[in-house]
Amino acid sequence: MATSPAPLDRDSAAAAEIAPDEAASAISAIGVSRSWLADRIIAPGWYHLSLGLLAGGAIAEAEMHSWVLFAWSVAGYTVGCGAVMWVNQRRVGVAMNYFDARTRAVFAGHVLTLSALIAIACWLDLDRGTRGAFLAAGALAVPLTVAFGRWTDQLLRARLQAGR
């Protein structure tokens, strides 16, 4: 009695016809696609620099000792970061979970480093009366933000290329 093959049988038969070279080139094509995606997700140079300038500007502004300016700078920082992230998200065109254990650790390190910078600037300016402490902290925040951002990019790239 002839019966139509089940899907599993058809797939198994198709698998038997695949040459190892063809399977190897298919695996290679997967790697190419993953690499292309990893390159696309890596943020362009302006992205981390913009976030760094926003953070640096918000910290340096504290040199003015004005609560009104401080409130505006926090608002500007929040809106600016949101806008920069939105533009980059539109450019990348993918939604993914950026945070895993490693990228979360780098992000925590970034926040703690900037917090330490602000704390030192507060101590120098408010306790010791050193002028320019917030300006220096703001200037340091820019390269630090770029460095932590690049580090996160490298981890994301490695994760995508590994297919995790």
Added chain:
Amino acid sequence: MSSAPRFDEIVHAPNRLQICAMLSAVDSADFATVREGLGVADSVLSKHVRVLHEAGYVEVRKATCASRVRTSLSLTEAGRAAYGGHVAALRSIVGSEGLRDRPARLR
């Protein structure tokens, strides 16, 4: 990827395999991004997406933003399982050939 090897004819077509490879790494991707990654025309990608969608492997979402429709694609659970199984099957084909070759090289 730890899926059991299972060859899938729907996933195996080169463009569809690349679509699945991209989507498996992310939650969702814009239609335009996938098209750019594959380097194909809209119509070609639409055809492959329709096949994957009809198989229950890809979910298609449309959202209107500033009077423009953005289409995003994502792999369903069934799609992730099929892709994982297919990649495992490809690896086993490559691996088994390596094992078959070994005695021949010794002779």
